[in-house]
Amino acid sequence: xxxxAPLYIVTSPRPRMxxxxxARLLVEFFRHSRRxxxxxxxxxxxxxxxxxFPRLVWPVDIANTRGQMELFDRLIAETTSTKxxxxxxxxxEQFFAVMREIGFVQEARRRGIDPIVFFVTDQSMxxxxxxxxxxxxxxxxxxxxxxxxxxxxxxxxxxxLTRPECxxxxxxxxxxxVRGVVDRPNFSFNAYMTKQPGGPTEVHxxxxxxxxxxxxxxxxxxxxxxxxxxxxxSTPATTRGRAR
Amino acid sequence: xxxxTVVVVGADKGGVGKTTVARTLLDYFTAHHVPxxxxxxxxPKGTLKRFHPDISEIVDATSVPDQMRxxxxxxxxxxxxxxxxxxxxxxxxxxxSLRDIGFLDAVKKGQLTFVVFHILGSSIASLNEIEDTSSFxxxxxxxxxxxxxxxxxxFEWDQATHASYFRKFKDxxxxxxxxxxxxxxxxxxxxxxxxxxFVANKGLKGESANYSFVLRGYVRHWLGNVWAEYDxxxxxxxxxxxGVASSGPRVQVVxxx
Numbered sequence: 001x002x003x004x005a006p007l008y009i010v011t012s013p014r015p016r017m018x019x020x021x022x023a024r025l026l027v028e029f030f031r032h033s034r035r036x037x038x039x040x041x042x043x044x045x046x047x048x049x050x051x052x053f054p055r056l057v058w059p060v061d062i063a064n065t066r067g068q069m070e071l072f073d074r075l076i077a078e079t080t081s082t083k084x085x086x087x088x089x090x091x092x093e094q095f096f097a098v099m100r101e102i103g104f105v106q107e108a109r110r111r112g113i114d115p116i117v118f119f120v121t122d123q124s125m126x127x128x129x130x131x132x133x134x135x136x137x138x139x140x141x142x143x144x145x146x147x148x149x150x151x152x153x154x155x156x157x158x159x160x161l162t163r164p165e166c167x168x169x170x171x172x173x174x175x176x177x178v179r180g181v182v183d184r185p186n187f188s189f190n191a192y193m194t195k196q197p198g199g200p201t202e203v204h205x206x207x208x209x210x211x212x213x214x215x216x217x218x219x220x221x222x223x224x225x226x227x228x229x230x231x232x233x234s235t236p237a238t239t240r241g242r243a244r
Numbered sequence: 245x246x247x248x249t250v251v252v253v254g255a256d257k258g259g260v261g262k263t264t265v266a267r268t269l270l271d272y273f274t275a276h277h278v279p280x281x282x283x284x285x286x287x288p289k290g291t292l293k294r295f296h297p298d299i300s301e302i303v304d305a306t307s308v309p310d311q312m313r314x315x316x317x318x319x320x321x322x323x324x325x326x327x328x329x330x331x332x333x334x335x336x337x338x339x340x341s342l343r344d345i346g347f348l349d350a351v352k353k354g355q356l357t358f359v360v361f362h363i364l365g366s367s368i369a370s371l372n373e374i375e376d377t378s379s380f381x382x383x384x385x386x387x388x389x390x391x392x393x394x395x396x397x398x399f400e401w402d403q404a405t406h407a408s409y410f411r412k413f414k415d416x417x418x419x420x421x422x423x424x425x426x427x428x429x430x431x432x433x434x435x436x437x438x439x440x441x442f443v444a445n446k447g448l449k450g451e452s453a454n455y456s457f458v459l460r461g462y463v464r465h466w467l468g469n470v471w472a473e474y475d476x477x478x479x480x481x482x483x484x485x486x487g488v489a490s491s492g493p494r495v496q497v498v499x500x501x
Contacts, residue, residue: 065427069458076457102461 004079004112005035006221009140011087011095012120013130018147018171019120020049021182023086025207027053028189029214036081040071042095043088051185057084062091068098076107092130096138105139114221115140118169121159122151128158135162143217148173165224169213178202248318249357249483250347254330254338256373257365261391263291265363265421266329268470270296271440273325275471276480281323283314285331285338292329294436297448299323305330305338315347318356325483335362335373339380351383358384359482361419363391378416385482391421393429419473428462431455439467 010023023039030037039057041050047059061067075083087095099105108115119131121144135142143166144159161168174182181187181203189207196204253266266282270292273280282300284290290302303310305328318326330338339360342348351358362377374388432442435455443464447453474480 065425065458065462069427069456072458072461073456098458101465102458103464104461107457107461 005082007075007083007085007108007113007115008118009085009087009115010118010120010145011085011092012122013089013092013127014122014124015089017089017120017122017150019088020086022118022120022145022147022169022171023049023084024052025189025210026084026214027056029211030082030084032190032193032211037084038078038081039084039086040075041086042071042091043086045090049086057086062095062098072098072102072104076104076111076113079111079113096134100137109139116166116221117142118145119143119159120145120147120150121154123153123155123158131159135160141166141221143168145169145171147171149179163224165227166217166220169217171213172206172209174206175202178206246324246484247355247357248321249325249359250315250318251325251327251359251361251483252330252335252338253327253361253363254335255363255365256333256335256376258332260332260363260365261393261421262332262363263329264393265361265389265391266292266327267295267439268421268467269327269361269474270299271438271467272471272474272479273327273483274438274440278325278480278483279323280325280327281321282327282329284329285334286329287331290329295438305334305341311341311345315345336376336380339377343380348380348383357482359387359479360384361387361389363389374416386416387419387477388416389419389421392423393421417477419477421473422466422469424466425459425462428459428466431459432463439463443467 008023008026010019010026012019020043027037027039037056039049039053041047041057041059042062043049044059044061044063050057050059058070060071062071071085075085105115117134117138117140119134119142121127121131131142131144142162144154144156144161146154146168148171156168159168178201182189192203193207200208251269253262253269255262263284263286270280270282280299282292282296283303283305284292284300285303285305286292287302287304290300293300293302301313303313305311305314314326314328328338347356348358350356358381360377360381362374364374378386432439435442435447435453437446437448437453441448442453442455443460445453445455445460
């Protein structure tokens, strides 16, 4: 039997942390792997994620019940596509409050869907507190993401791993000029990867590293599940040594 | 066998959510496996009957034959709990009738358990109602219900006024029914099923339904909070007449769709 596709929630309680960039990378990674993917952009004022993938990503406003139904009912009902949610700092609190109130994680788990929260970290007290609170109150897998472009340092004591076998995600720093390239409105990571006229550039290496990071994460997740189903301890293995 | 219990749900004012509270009680007793029947006094068209047709009958509480249908059968029915959803304006007359037919004397002698859920409105008039009603309720369990489900704000009650009224009725216990998401409430209305059935994603005949997961989640969470209030006042123990309290089941989403 095929396991239902996972659900990735990319979030941070603060603005300009690289959430949409990570959500875009995930969508393109799943498309690159030829897996069906859909996305939800929870930034109603500036749906940049939906703007990038108008046929794959829907903008949703969860401030009202109708929007909440549009999002959560669809996340639960369809299990063949991997889902990527870009959760901005605006609806951050409400999203997790609704999630808890309606028992979303429990229902998702009952249906075999594994909700994974990619939490983009930084050094602020509010972010550290927010991570700890989510970890205490949410039964989902919470994965810290260290985006070097927004925060040079990462303290693993501040962001303890929910599932050590899953490790964390590391986004290497991109120079400002190169960052301008990937931010271009029509830029596609997959399209860029197919064109290497003068050999691999910084962007090629950066994308390749991140795709490898995602593959690694999926492997660690799978190994953790296998290990759990065999009744063993969590697997510390990581193919690229990223489980910090 | 536990002695019969009569639960009256009423208010002298309309639109305060009597039937909604009655519905939550029927769901609570169903979940606790307490055999229950209900009488809906909104004759000829009953709202309670629409949601719980199998266990509800529509009666005219002011007619003697219907009073006989309710009270003469208390000992012979299989149901250990009888819930009476009293139409707006009929709470005081109903309690007066109960006194006149000797029902309240039977309660006093310990032959019956009598529970009253008095649903309060936001006005001071509602507090005055308590005074009228409480004179009939010497040996009953008297619950004063602040119902927020239809967005009532108890703005007319300042703390001092509230306290001065409530001090007069030492035996009355306050219950709070929280607000339910409007759209969730509306969908349960449209589905015309018990709250519990809606949570389980079923139709009235037990068939699979296709209600929104979000709305079911809101109803489940709300119903859990309402039942927590009933557990707090030990309703299950009261209807079991001093029996061993059982820890009741919590509301769970059991849909398989």
